[in-house]
Amino acid sequence: MNINISSEIGVLKGVIVHSPGREVSLVNPNIKEDLLFDDIIFENDARFEHIDMLKIFSAAMPDDGEIFEIMDMAEEVFQSEDVRAEFIEVMIKELPFENIHIIEKELIRLEPKKLVRFVAEGTLEDQIFNLHPAPNLLFTRDLAAVAGDSVILSRAAKEARAREFLLMRTIVHYHPLFDSVKKKAITVGGHQTIEGGDVLVVSDDIVLIGMSERTSFSGLMGVAEQLLNHGVEHVVAVDIPKQRSSMHLDTIFTFADENECVAFPPSIEEKENNVVDLFKNGEGVQCRQCKSLKQTLEELTGKEFTFIKCGGENRIDQFREQWTDGANLFALAPGVVVGYGRNTKTFEALVSHGYKHMNQYEFIEEFENKDLDPQKDRKIAISFEGHELCRGRGGARCMTMPVSRIG
């Protein structure tokens, strides 16, 4: 598969996901906040909801499209004893507060599948030694981001997610899927952080990066410089509130079509001077202060943009639906988006902008045995049920890490 993402909305061809497993059942209510969950979630229903979401993807994706499960990819790379040993060494070194060295010998002896389960669940059979589970593995989006034919390796801002990020790093380094891009992977170091939910690819030339609770200023600048050296012309830095409810740019802003986005008004349209355009000037990087995200996108692309309101016109609905990931839509093709059905006002807003609302069953029935035609089948907003998933504080975009899109 050709690793390439040239837009947020091109026809989806390859995507990495993780259907929630036992790790979510290991979240103890006393530490749920530390694990970045707002509630405990019921594993069985969460898994069914996730699998239902994947059925929508399969119906929409071309015949040669592929959905990759991150646990399977990890198991594949862990077939190599050297890779397993390196991963264990990296965990010990990079997560000193976890004291993993105590069980180094046991970890080395684990077969690949069990090592993957250790990463997700944090426990070893017959051992008292316990790490916290990694329930956020579900949100594969944040672990890395493909922009053009570059892959950005995230660096977690929160300890609770550090193990997942190391797993993705190993997958990118050793899984054949990433063979063409691994050598020029973009990384950050030291105390810099960047998470994939803050990276939105507008085109081959333009990438948006949120400066958020999770992506630091220096992480953003470090990645921007490398992207600009890899052929991107503009990195647009978007300063967003540093808070739990909108921890990444994609919790308040996503693309539905080439020039149509869903935005949470209080943090996007109603903000001014929160955007900086970064571009190359000779060997250095120059920056230009911009008035708003809409104006910047219009200037850089030469197209007019429509921002559809997450939650519609009513203030309370805007806040409620942003909290339940109304703005976190995931595009399967230009103008074909998927999101949680509970965000009814956001779906109404999409309908008022010409989208046809289909629920998951209607969409699957129509497209299961028929190819989605990106020229004809446009402006479809698909809803699915995600009442359990939503408690993890992420939506459809957060649960997907696309690696290949057509266009």
Ligand SMILES: NC(=O)NCCC[C@H](N)C(=O)O
């Ligand atoms: N891109 C995203 O916004 N991802 C959602 C991450 C939710 C997860 N519970 C976290 O706080 O990291």
